[in-house]
Amino acid sequence: MGVPADRIVRRGADDNFWWMGVAGPGGPCSELFYDRGPKYGDVEGFQDGDRIMEFYNLVFTEFQVDDEGHRIADLPKRNVDTGLGLERLAQILQDVPTAYDTDLLRPIVARAEKVTSRRYGENEKADVSLRIIAEHARAGAFLIGDGVIPGNEGRGYVLRRLLRRAIRHARLLGVDRAVMSDLVDAVVETMGEAYPDLAAARAYIEQVVTGEEDGFHQTLRLGMSLLDSEITTARDAGATKMPGDVAFKLHDTYGFPFELTLEIAQDAGLEIDRADFEVLMDEQRARARSDRRAKLDLTDSEALTRVLSESGPSLFTGYERTEQEAKLIGIVRAGEQVPSAREGDEVEVVLDATPFYPEGGGQVGDHGVIEVDGARLEVADTQRRLGDLIVHTATVARGEVQAGTPALARVDPAWRAATERSHSATHIVHATLRQTLGEQSRQAGSLVEPGRLRFDFPYHERVPLEVLDEIETTVNRRLLWSDPVRAYETTMAEARSRGALMLFEEKYGDFVRVVEIGNYSIELCGGTHVTRTSDVGVVKILGESSIGSNLRRIEALTGAAAIEDFRNARAVLDRIAALLKTSPEDAPARIERLLADLKAAEQQIKKAQSAGQKEEAADIAAKAERIGTTSFVAGEVPGRAVGDLQKLAVAVRDAIGAPAAVVLGSAADGRAGIVAAVDKGTASSGTKAAALIAQAAKAIGGGAGGRDDVATGGGKNVDGLAEALRLARAAAEELFR
Numbered sequence: 155m156g157v158p159a160d161r162i163v164r165r166g167a168d169d170n171f172w173w174m175g176v177a178g179p180g181g182p183c184s185e186l187f188y189d190r191g192p193k194y195g196d197v198e199g200f201q202d203g204d205r206i207m208e209f210y211n212l213v214f215t216e217f218q219v220d221d222e223g224h225r226i227a228d229l230p231k232r233n234v235d236t237g238l239g240l241e242r243l244a245q246i247l248q249d250v251p252t253a254y255d256t257d258l259l260r261p262i263v264a265r266a267e268k269v270t271s272r273r274y275g276e277n278e279k280a281d282v283s284l285r286i287i288a289e290h291a292r293a294g295a296f297l298i299g300d301g302v303i304p305g306n307e308g309r310g311y312v313l314r315r316l317l318r319r320a321i322r323h324a325r326l327l328g329v330d331r332a333v334m335s336d337l338v339d340a341v342v343e344t345m346g347e348a349y350p351d352l353a354a355a356r357a358y359i360e361q362v363v364t365g366e367e368d369g370f371h372q373t374l375r376l377g378m379s380l381l382d383s384e385i386t387t388a389r390d391a392g393a394t395k396m397p398g399d400v401a402f403k404l405h406d407t408y409g410f411p412f413e414l415t416l417e418i419a420q421d422a423g424l425e426i427d428r429a430d431f432e433v434l435m436d437e438q439r440a441r442a443r444s445d446r447r448a449k450l451d452l453t454d455s456e457a458l459t460r461v462l463s464e465s466g467p468s469l470f471t472g473y474e475r476t477e478q479e480a481k482l483i484g485i486v487r488a489g490e491q492v493p494s495a496r497e498g499d500e501v502e503v504v505l506d507a508t509p510f511y512p513e514g515g516g517q518v519g520d521h522g523v524i525e526v527d528g529a530r531l532e533v534a535d536t537q538r539r540l541g542d543l544i545v546h547t548a549t550v551a552r553g554e555v556q557a558g559t560p561a562l563a564r565v566d567p568a569w570r571a572a573t574e575r576s577h578s579a580t581h582i583v584h585a586t587l588r589q590t591l592g593e594q595s596r597q598a599g600s601l602v603e604p605g606r607l608r609f610d611f612p613y614h615e616r617v618p619l620e621v622l623d624e625i626e627t628t629v630n631r632r633l634l635w636s637d638p639v640r641a642y643e644t645t646m647a648e649a650r651s652r653g654a655l656m657l658f659e660e661k662y663g664d665f666v667r668v669v670e671i672g673n674y675s676i677e678l679c680g681g682t683h684v685t686r687t688s689d690v691g692v693v694k695i696l697g698e699s700s701i702g703s704n705l706r707r708i709e710a711l712t713g714a715a716a717i718e719d720f721r722n723a724r725a726v727l728d729r730i731a732a733l734l735k736t737s738p739e740d741a742p743a744r745i746e747r748l749l750a751d752l753k754a755a756e757q758q759i760k761k762a763q764s765a766g767q768k769e770e771a772a773d774i775a776a777k778a779e780r781i782g783t784t785s786f787v788a789g790e791v792p793g794r795a796v797g798d799l800q801k802l803a804v805a806v807r808d809a810i811g812a813p814a815a816v817v818l819g820s821a822a823d824g825r826a827g828i829v830a831a832v833d834k835g836t837a838s839s840g841t842k843a844a845a846l847i848a849q850a851a852k853a854i855g856g857g858a859g860g861r862d863d864v865a866t867g868g869g870k871n872v873d874g875l876a877e878a879l880r881l882a883r884a885a886a887e888e889l890f891r
Contacts, residue, residue, distance in 0.1 A: 172213045173223050180219040181232075186210035188246055204251075209242040218459070227459055230466060230542075254285050258344070262288040265340035270327040283323035290320035291337035292345070294363060299355045301596040301657075303612050303705045304366045310702070314409075317366050322411050325374075332371075334363035358594035361614050362704050370409075377410030378418070385422045394423070398430025406438065457491040458484070458539050461504050467542030469507040472520070472682060473641070476565040480505040482526055485557050486545075494556045503531060503546045503555075509565050510546055512538035515657075516600030517577055517681040522565040529553030570682065572604030575690045575713040578639055578671065578683045579629070580607045583693070583710065584655075585675040586628045587611055590621065597657055598705060602681065605715030613706045617698045622708075626695045636688035637672025641679075644668055654678050692716045771805035774818075782890040784813045784836065788879050794820040796827035796866050803831040804864065812836070815890070817846055817882040819854075821872045826854040828867045828878055837862040846885050850878040 173180030187206050189197070194205040213235040217225040241253035248256050254263050254274075263274055266287040272280050297313045304314040317334065324333045338360050346353030384400045396419055404410035412431065419426050461484030471478050484504035485492050495501045503524060510533060513519035519536030524546065531548040539545050546563075580602055587595045591613060599610035617625075649656075649666050655677040656662065662678060669679040671687060684690060694716035696709045711719050724738075731738040734745070778787040787810070791802060799820050806816045812833035819828045830846040837843065844858045844865035851858040855869030 171223075172211075173219045175223075177219065177221045179215045179217070179229060180223065180225070181214045181216040183214070184212040186212075190246065190249075194251075207242060207246065208239075209246060210236070210238045212236055226456075227463060230462065254288065259288055259292070261344045262292055262337065262340045265337055266291075266324075269333045269336050270324060270329050272327055280327060283327050286323045287320045287333075287337065290316045291334065292341045294320070294334075295338050295341040295352065295359050296345075296349075298359045298362050298612075299349075299352045301598050301612060303362065303598060303702065305702050305705070314366065317363060318370050318409065318411070321367055321370050322414060325414075326417075332364060332367050334367045335360045338363055355594050358592065358612070358614075362612070365614065365704055373409050374414075377404050377408050377414075380404060380408070381410070381415060381418055385419065385424060388424055389422070395425040395427055398427040398432070398434060401426050401431045402434040406434075455486065455489050457486045457489060458502070458504070458543060458545065460491055461486070462540050462543050465504070465506065468505060468544035470509075470512070470544060471507055472509040472511045472565065476509050476522075476567055476570055478505075478507055478509040478563045480507045480561050480563055482524075482555065482557055482559055482561045485555065492557075494554055495550050496554045497529075497550050497552060499550045501531075501548055501550065501555075503533075503548050504543060505546070505561060505563060508536075508544050508546070508563050510536040510544065510563060511565075511570070511573075511682055512536045512544045514538060515602075515679060515681050516580070517573060517602040518604075520565045520573075521569045522563065524548065524561050524563045526555040526561045527553075527559050529555045531555060569604055571684075572713055572715075573602060574682050574684050576605065576607045577602045577679075577681045578687065579633075579690045579693050579710070579712045580609055581669065581671055581675045581677055581679070581683075582629050582632050582687065582690075583607070583609055583625070583708065584611075584677070585671075586625050586632070587708075590625055590628070591617070596655070605712055607710050607712060609708045609710075610701060611706055611708070612704055614704050616700070617706060617708075622695055622698055626693065626710075629693045629695075632672075632674055633687045633690050633693065635672065636686045637674060638686055639683045640670045641683060642668055642670075649678060652676060692720070694719050767802060767805055768809075771802060771809045774802075774806045774816075775809035778810050778814070781886050784815055784886075784890040785810045786815045786817075786883075786886045786890065788817040788819075788883050788886070790819050790875060790879060792820060793822050794818075794827070795822050796820075796829065796868055799827055799829045800831075800864060800866060803829045807831040807833060815841075815843075815846060815886055817850070817879065817886070819850075819875050819879050819882075821875055824870065824872065826869055826872045826875045826878070828854065828858070828875075828882070830858075830865045830882070832863055834863050841889050845889060847878075847882050849885060850882040853878040853881055 167182070170183050170185070171180065172183050185208050187208050190205050190207055192205075195203065197205060214232070215235050216229060216232050218227045218229055220226050241256060241258055244256040244258055245253050250256055253259055263284055266284045267274055270284065270287070272284060274281055274284050294313060294317045297309070297316075302309050302313050304310055304317060306314070320337070321334065338356070342353050342356045342359075346356070352359075381400075381404060384396060388396050401412055401415045404415055405412050416426050465483040482503060483506050485495050486502040486504075487495055487499055492501075505524070510520040510522060511517065513536065520533070521535070522533050524531040524533060529550065530552040531546070532551045533546045533548045535547040537545050537547070580600055584597055587609075591611075595611045595613055597609065598612055601608040643665055646662060646664055646666050649668050652668070652670075653676060654666075654668050657678070666678050667680055668676060669681075669683055670676045691713040694711045696711060696719075698706055698708050701707045710716075727738045727741060730745075731741045734741055734748075736744045774787060774789060774791075777789065778785040780786075787806065791799065794802065799818050803816045803818045806818070807814045810816070813836050814833050815836065816831045817828065819826065821827075828847050828850055830843040832841060832843045832846070842862050842865070844860060847858045847865060847867050851867030851869065853871070853874040854867070855871035855874065856867050858865050858867035860866050
């Protein structure tokens, strides 16, 4: 290439080997640096820095590595992965000190200056916060525009951490109001021309970040309350240091940033035990690594890696057929590669070619049978492992199977057909949602199985029932059009030009599979589908619900399952109509009339009960005696629950007139209850209702409590009720004489 030898430096694997930080591909690198000249400092070897800047990286992806970065196998296919940093190239071409001074980020930094009332370049600590606010706002806006929603796991958790970190740094600069919407506005103004999808989703992105910011401010308020309590406890104990588990709990349970805990504690004259905090964080990371290893052991065992290296990848033929003659190239039992398996064994089986669809893109894996020289395997699931290996989870139902023998694989046709109906229906539902609710309602997750689909999408509020009905009607109308469903492979560039939707969580190569449904839907999709929309039959939306902040879920039935649901609903309606002795069409009006009659009857009963209670209260009030200046009455009213007894006691008190005190007792359902009521004047003068029955309640095996003017008590000692009323009268004698 003509590059001088003194400009090429060889480095070892410790600092020149790339991998993802988790199990996966990896390989050595060739890094390209640019010398920006003496105004950016002195040359100190080929170290990445202000003057000598890395701007390009070539990774020679050759190996599969484990969770610690150790090489465990050669990749069956190698490649060169190239990556050029756009911001760094702009920094070089525009000859500015940092990426934040380029035209890619400087306008967003300027907006951060405006919302925080700080000037960039005056204070390094403040500059760091301004950079974080600008960069995280940009990243967050793009993630949300691509369909990611803040959450507690996966990419949603990454987005939530980005947004919360930006909000926290705004707070560190003294801002306690919402700022993210302003910053999203700056991102769109800066990047919207180059990324029109971002500009189209502006209102939605602002809605999501505002909701997340409001939620985080609530988290901060809760965390501040808990932290203030811990600070008070530490001060009362005369401590100068708070234990690390306090900061860890705030961070792990409530999402309260450690740096903020540290800052607040320091302002209160306290230290945080950093070592203790780091130990707890290390334990959490170890648990996470262990979980990842467990998942790795489950899905990518060494035995399957050996099968892949010995026999190569599986060929999927399920788009063309549901039966396939093949060779059984691997059997794994209990994590170990074995040459054979017998009846009753649960195994993982690999064929060199298979019509079984491996779970992916939301579609569940196929079921069916594999016949091997008179033996029979019943397949309960199909998964793709290690990239290109299709693994069938099966039970040997008959005979003995040997690796290396011919096999006949047959997908359960009913399972496949019902799944295809659900998958094509999902695409129609997706297109209809975007048409009805807006372009931002992109797929954020799905489950496609026989007769049923589940579809997750970002939306800021509950979808009204009438809108759901409209969506269901539109979907079924489109099915009746009997649009052709066409699947084909093309280049990524061609798919983009056709407007094909791409899912954020999927990885695509240069060639992609497109599923096009009439002129209504076009998406990149690797799943299986019907040939015409009318093959779906019908879609019945079961409902819509929230599954997280700004994330909704629709569930629906398809095909035969949807028809059966309609039949069941009709059967229920017919049964209701028969009970009402009317037609199904007239049943709703008949029910409305019955409910109106029932409500009127209940009101009449309440009036009668009220009149009866008033009369009963007057009879009891007439038995009141004078104790000092207070009218007092105590008595038993059989068969009353405490709630009814309380209403009656208040009615008696009001019938007597102030000053008055009433104690009523009753036994019902194996429990005794006692109630005291005094007028508000008596209560405010110091004689509370509970004082009348404090001792009385003990006689029936309980305690007493309540408001100043009304108190209740209860217990299981029904036989003690007479003694309780005697004690209540004795208390009145003592209190009112």
